Amino acid sequence: MENIITLINSFSFGVGKRGMKKITFIIILVFQFSFSQNYTEYHTGNVTDLVVTPNSGVCLMGGASESDEAMVWFLNKANGGDVVVLRASGGDGYNNYFYSGLGIAINSVRTFVINNEAGAIDPYVLDKIENAEAIWFAGGDQYNYVNYFKDNAVETALNNFINVKQGVIGGTSAGMAILGSAYFSAENGTVTNAQALGNPYHNRMILGYNDFLEVPFLENVITDTHYDDPDRRARHAVFLARFSKDNNARSFGIACNEYTAVCIENDGKAYVYGDYPNYEEHAFFLQTNCAITDYIPENCTSGNALHWNKSGEALKVYKVPGMTTGENYFDLSDWTTGSGGNWENWFVNNGSFNTASTVNPNCSALSVSEFEFESIKLFPNPFQDKITIAKNETLLKIECFDAFGRTIPLDFNGKTIDTNELASGVYFFKVYTETSSKLLKMIKE
Structure with missing residues (x-):
């Protein structure tokens, strides 16, 4: 003025x-x-687009100043191409930092400050998104991103970028919050631990499920940030309780302390960057206990305090310190294998959030060459196109579940299970006889 x-x-x-x-x-x-324009653009670097093949990956940042080491990982995935920064407030703070501040050669950095949905779906903005090799979501208010980018052409462009072009994508704070397939939208503002624990259906507990971005290894995952804040962990547990209750499925979460980042490679290994042990910088990987088939909370209803105990093991959490080398990791392809971290149990007793140290979930204990269930055998393990069943006892039923707890239809003729249509990964087979039942873990190569 x-x-x-x-x-x-x-x-x-x-x-x-x-x-x-x-x-x-x-x-x-x-x-x-x-002051009424739909977007503002800030450009640094070459004007002409550079056409290169990016490398896929996902970078999740906790919300304070960026981890330089994680940002180097992110920019290297762009393979020298063009970076687009999307934000709903702020300015060009990333341009020089990305273009020249980290020593990684890239063609250009282009920041769009989007003011409304019209700005998001502007053909010029869409063109730059489609031609980028790396896309970064800045912090701010995640509901702006949901409001401007969801259910329109930019959602389609982003999902094509992630899954067809297979470029690298990432975000910090609000930008991280929208990258899980399930997400806290903050439509009615943020929510505190006390509000969420006291009423899982509080009017601020607005969650979205599998209706926005489709990011590899983040299916059924709800992210959260700023985990240094005491008002984060308990409410994140409530997010997962709501997901399991609303969708009748296992739920998962990834969270970061403010100066911590999680960088996910295309094989599912999530490497954690930070400055531990100089600072308490950790990432957290949450999941409903895979050894408990009835993972639905005991009481998750509107107007009542959450009760999700499951004998003190409702959630299994792998807490990983972030190193400048990024050497510690957790494997999102099986949600069991990790390096450098420690396992915790999280549970909620009538609105009271609790944690305790523990061992890893009882999933890996089932990883043997073949399973014997009384007089029934399923083999081989790992398997490829079929599983053979040898039995001397009446087999009543077999159910198959994927790693997210979803039921998978089986083609079972009494002697073999046709597994040609199953993708590679971890599966759980629940075997029922006249006397009992048992859950078995098997791996498709």
Whole structure:
């Protein structure tokens, strides 16, 4: 505004009253337009797009200043191409940092500050998203991202970028919060531990399920950030309780302390960056206990305090310190294997959040060459196109579940199970006989 007034004053010298009114009117129109435009663009680097093949990956940042080591990982995935930064507030703070501040050669950095949905779906913005090799979501208010980017052309462009072009994507704070397939939208503002624990269906507990971004290894995952804040862990547990209750499925979570980052490679290994042990910088990987088939909370209802105990093992959490080398990791392809971290149990007793140290979930204990269930055998393990069943006892039923707890239809003829249609990964087979049942873990190569 000060510059506008100075400009008006500069024109006032030697101009009559009528001329002054015209000039003032024109400048006011320009001033109003500058605040009503749909987006603002900041560009650094080459104007001409560089066509290269990016490497896929996902970078999740906890919300304070960035981890340089994680950002180097992110930029290297762009393979020298073009980076697009999407944000709903702020300015060009990432441009020089990405372009020249980390020593990684890239073609350009282009920041779009999106002011509304019209800005998000502008053909020029969509073109730059489609031609980028790396996309970064800045912090801010995640509901702006949900409001501007969901259920429109930019959602389609982003999912094509992630899954067809297979570029690298990432975000910090609000930008991390939207990357899980399930997400806390913050439509009615943030929610505290006390509000969430006291009423899992509080009017601020607005969650979205599998209706926005489709990011590899983040299916049925709800992310959270700023985990240094005491008002984060308990509410995150409530997010997972709500997901399991609302979807009748296992739920998962990834969270970061403020100066911590999780970088996910295309094989599912999630490497954690930070400055531990100088600072308490950790990432957290949450999951409903895979050894408990009935993982639905005991009481998750509107107006009542959450009760999700399951003998003190409702959630299994792998807590990983972030190193500058990023050497510690957790494997999202099986949600069991990790390096450098420690396991914890999280549970909620009638609205009271609790944690305790523990061992890893009882999933890996089933990883043997073949399973024997009383007089029934399933083999081989790992398997490829079929599983053979040898039995001397009446087999009543076999159910198959994927790693997310979803039921998978089986083609079972009494002797073999056809597994040709199953993708590679971890599966759980629940075997029922006349006397008992048991859950078995098997791996498809």
